[in-house]
Each structure stands twice: as C-alpha cells, then as structure tokens.
Amino acid sequence: MSSTTAFTAPAPVGLAEPLPVLGAEVEVPLVSGEKVGYAALDYAASAPALRRVWEDVAAYAPYYGSVHRGAGYLSQLSTDLYEQSRQAVTDFLDLREGDQVVFTRATTDSLNLLAAAVPAGTRVFAFETEHHASLLPWQHAGLSVSYLRAPRSHAEAVAALDAALADCPQGPRLLCVTGASNVTGELWPIAELTETAHRHGARVVVDAAQLAPHHRISVRELDVDWIAFSGHKLYAPFGAGVLAGRADWLDAAEPYLAGGGASRTVARQEDGSVAVEWHRGPARHEAGSPNVIGAYAIASACRALTEAGWEALREREERLVERLTEGLAAIPEVRVLNLFGAGSARVGVLSFVVRGWNSSHFSAALSAEYGIGVRDGLFCAHPLVRTLLGGEEAAPSECGAPEPSLPGERSLNAIRVSFGAGTPLEHVDRFLAAVRELVTDGARWSYRNEGGRCVADTRR
Ligand code: PLP
Numbered sequence: 373m374s375s376t377t378a379f380t381a382p383a384p385v386g387l388a389e390p391l392p393v394l395g396a397e398v399e400v401p402l403v404s405g406e407k408v409g410y411a412a413l414d415y416a417a418s419a420p421a422l423r424r425v426w427e428d429v430a431a432y433a434p435y436y437g438s439v440h441r442g443a444g445y446l447s448q449l450s451t452d453l454y455e456q457s458r459q460a461v462t463d464f465l466d467l468r469e470g471d472q473v474v475f476t477r478a479t480t481d482s483l484n485l486l487a488a489a490v491p492a493g494t495r496v497f498a499f500e501t502e503h504h505a506s507l508l509p510w511q512h513a514g515l516s517v518s519y520l521r522a523p524r525s526h527a528e529a530v531a532a533l534d535a536a537l538a539d540c541p542q543g544p545r546l547l548c549v550t551g552a553s554n555v556t557g558e559l560w561p562i563a564e565l566t567e568t569a570h571r572h573g574a575r576v577v578v579d580a581a582q583l584a585p586h587h588r589i590s591v592r593e594l595d596v597d598w599i600a601f602s603g604h605k606l607y608a609p610f611g612a613g614v615l616a617g618r619a620d621w622l623d624a625a626e627p628y629l630a631g632g633g634a635s636r637t638v639a640r641q642e643d644g645s646v647a648v649e650w651h652r653g654p655a656r657h658e659a660g661s662p663n664v665i666g667a668y669a670i671a672s673a674c675r676a677l678t679e680a681g682w683e684a685l686r687e688r689e690e691r692l693v694e695r696l697t698e699g700l701a702a703i704p705e706v707r708v709l710n711l712f713g714a715g716s717a718r719v720g721v722l723s724f725v726v727r728g729w730n731s732s733h734f735s736a737a738l739s740a741e742y743g744i745g746v747r748d749g750l751f752c753a754h755p756l757v758r759t760l761l762g763g764e765e766a767a768p769s770e771c772g773a774p775e776p777s778l779p780g781e782r783s784l785n786a787i788r789v790s791f792g793a794g795t796p797l798e799h800v801d802r803f804l805a806a807v808r809e810l811v812t813d814g815a816r817w818s819y820r821n822e823g824g825r826c827v828a829d830t831r832r
Pocket residue numbers: 416417478479480481503505506550552553554579581582602604752
C-alpha cells in the first residue's frame with residue numbers, strides 16, 4: 373500500500389488564465405466507454421495551436437498566394453506577409469543588426485542546415501545530453517565532433533567546455549547546446565557557455581526547441597551566434613521552423629538545397645553546363661516555394677506570446693511547475709529525473725519513473741483510464757535518458773516509439789509530462805490525482821503489447 377494521500381493543494385491565488393488553444397474542449401473516450409476532456413500534457417512533443425494563430429491563419433488563407441514568384445496581387449501580398457514574418461521573428465528573438473532569419477521545416481532541419489553550412493574543418497562540441505537533432509547532424513555532415521560527458525551542474529558544464537576548447541585551440545569551432553532539456557526541462561547556462569566559447573574564439577548555436585515556447589530569448593543579450601526552434605512547439609503547427617543568427621557562415625556556404633528561389637541567375641555555358649549565381653541572405657537557403665502559412669503562423673505566435681507578456685507567462689508556468697514537482701515529491705514511488713539536482717530551474721517539462729511500473733504501461737493507463745496524454749520512451753535523447761535511468765540497458769528504439777514492453781516488466785524508459793501557456797491548472801491536478809491513484813490502487817484494466825505499444829486490452 374502506498375503512503376501517498378489523496379490531498380490536492382488549494383489552487384494558487386491569482387493564477388492568470390491560460391492562453392486559449394485549440395482542442396481545449398475536445399473529449400476523448402476512456403476504455404470504460406465514458407468520455408472525458410482531454411488533458412494534453414505532451415506540449416514538448418507538439419503544442420496545440422494558439423487560437424490566435426489559428427484565427428490569423430484562417431483570416432489570411434483566402435489571400436494565400438505564391439511567394440517571391442508572382443505578379444498578381446495575392447502573390448505580392450503573400451510575399452509581403454512572408455517577409456514581415458521574418459521581421460516578427462527578428463523582433464521576437466531580439467536579433468542583432470545583420471542577423472538573418474531563415475525559415476526551415478523545424479529545429480532538426482535548422483541544425484542540419486547549419487551543419488551543412490559551417491566552414492570545412494569546423495570542430496563541433498556537443499554535450500551527450502542533447503536531443504538527437506542537436507547531437508547527430510554534425511557527424512552526418514562529415515564534421516568532427518567532440519561529445520562532452522553529461523555534466524551534473526552548470527559549473528561542471530562550463531568547466532568541461534572550457535577544458536575541451538583549451539585542448540582544441542585552432543580553427544573554426546562550434547558549440548551546439550540546448551536552451552532547455554526536452555527530457556528534464558532543466559535550463560542550461562547559455563550565457564556562461566557562450567561567454568566561455570567566445571573567449572576561446574568558438575561560436576555557439578542554441579537548440580531553443582524547448583526554450584522558445586517558455587522563455588523570452590534575447591540573442592543580443594545572450595550573445596549566442598545562432599538560435600533554432602520549431603513552430604509546432606511554439607503553438608504554430610504549420611510545418612515551419614527557424615534558424616536565426618549570424619549571416620557570414622550562411623552566406624559563404626553552398627545553398628542548403630539547390631533550386632528556384634535560391635538561385636539569382638542561371639545561364640547556359642558554352643560547354644553545355646549551367647553557371648549559377650546564388651542569392652545571399654535567407655533566400656540562399658530557402659530554395660523551393662516558401663511555406664508562407666508556416667512562417668506567418670510562427671510570426672503570429674511570436675506576437676501573441678510577446679503581447680501576453682513573458683513575465684505573466686513565466687509566473688504562471690512556474691506555479692504549475694511548483695504544483696507538479698511538489699505533488700510528485702509527495703509520492704515516494706515516483707523518481708523525477710534531474711541532471712542538475714532537484715532544485716534546478718526548469719520549464720514545464722519533467723520526466724519520471726514509477727517504482728514497480730513499466731513506463732509504457734503507466735502512460736497507457738493514464739491515457740486509457742484518465743484521458744491524459746503524456747509521452748513515454750527515451751525522447752530522442754537516448755544517451756541522456758539512459759544516464760538518468762542509472763545506466764540500465766535499454767534496447768534502441770525508433771524516435772517516438774516506446775521500448776517494446778509488457779506490464780510489470782522492468783522500466784527501461786521514462787514518462788514525460790509537459791505543458792505550457794495553454795495548460796489549465798486542472799490538468800496538472802488531474803494528472804497528479806491519476807498518478808496517485810495508479811500508484812495506490814493499480815490499473816483497473818489489463819494491458820497488452822501491440823506492435824511495440826502498450827495498449828488497453830479491449831479483446832473479449
Ligand atoms: N531539440 C529539442 C530539444 C527537441 O525537444 C526537439 C523535438 O522534440 C528537437 C530538437 C527537434 O525538433 P523537431 O522535431 O521539431 O525538428
């Protein structure tokens with residue numbers, strides 16, 4: 373019998389309302405046949421669209437037209453909107469004079485673009501704790517990478533980078549580091565790491581996929597060289613992302629994709645080949661028809677978050693985080709995964725394991741019996757999650773797929789709960805109550821493995 377209680381703390385006084393998001397009224401079926409409001413607690417994977425973003429996109433949709441390639445009114449309007457969206461991102465990130473905003477498909481695309489653009493011979497430094505999107509593009513692009521061991525404090529991270537750069541003083545060097553972990557939600561010491569990197573003459577790209585939806589970012593103040601983030605995690609799920617920052621390496625690089633839009637002139641040569649003059653600036657890396665709706669949706673989200681006010685958004689989120697961490701701390705069977713210690717600052721992302729439970733089983737029960745959507749697995753950060761699980765061996769899994777598992781098996785993966793500007797307090801409270809009940813009483817249904825996923829067994 374668990375020592376947990378069913379106590380729920382009174383709601384914090386003066387908690388601001390969540391921002392309106394799509395899906396807030398959606399009901400989902402439980403395995404019992406009842407229906408309940410869906411508690412979306414997987415914002416770190418993809419956040420729901422802000423209602424404001426949806427309305428802005430809907431208002432523009434009838435005027436949709438080609439970008440940079442049409443003489444008609446709607447093409448001109450769409451081109452203006454696309455370029456204004458770049459400006460909105462520039463303002464949102466507080467970029468410096470001369471910085472560029474390149475629209476991409478998402479963070480993964482942004483970091484692969486940068487990996488393809490860095491000067492030949494660049495040495496890349498990345499902590500092994502990174503998301504695979506920050507860990508893998510460099511090696512894939514044929515660059516040499518130094519993977520730094522998982523640090524257990526901010527000071528250790530800064531010291532490790534300092535030592536690694538001191539050992540490799542020559543040539544172009546780049547640190548790729550996350551702003552906030554997609555596993556633990558913990559914030560990384562970006563300003564200190566950047567100061568250290570710059571002291572050694574190295575540059576820094578920040579993977580802000582999990583930071584941008586939760587924190588004001590000033591590239592100017594942080595002094596980082598590039599920032600990458602995804603629209604679908606910033607309440608703008610229309611297939612666009614951003615790489616923003618210094619123009620020099622981007623302008624000197626071969627275009628990321630070859631094609632229309634990136635090429636200024638193409639002329640047939642005497643010998644039958646074609647000579648290409650490529651654009652400089654963002655267009656160089658945006659070949660093909662731009663995703664104007666995706667860019668406009670990101671711009672709309674940037675404006676909506678800025679207008680809501682970062683102070684109010686942060687305060688609200690911190691109180692939800694507090695509620696969550698205090699609630700979980702009162703359940704002895706729950707172990708929260710932290711890299712930098714229990715008190716370290718985090719955004720609304722937290723992973724944990726439950727003693728005696730397989731994480732896939734637990735997550736399946738949260739969904740099937742309570743209508744709560746979380747994620748289980750290794751969260752595309754296999755080295756980090758394995759370190760946090762204490763070195764337990766886990767078989768590799770596809771991104772997004774949990775380890776094949778059956779109820780009752782040893783936990784090889786973790787459960788992640790994540791939220792943001794659209795999350796009501798009620799969702800956090802419902803989640804805590806469900807965790808307590810599952811730990812205390814067990815699942816009411818039986819579960820089985822179906823194609824690698826743990827699902828409620830509805831066969832009769
Ligand atoms: N970086 C971090 C920290 C992430 O959490 C994610 C996605 O979960 C990514 C990069 C990759 O983002 P995307 O899948 O949007 O390319």
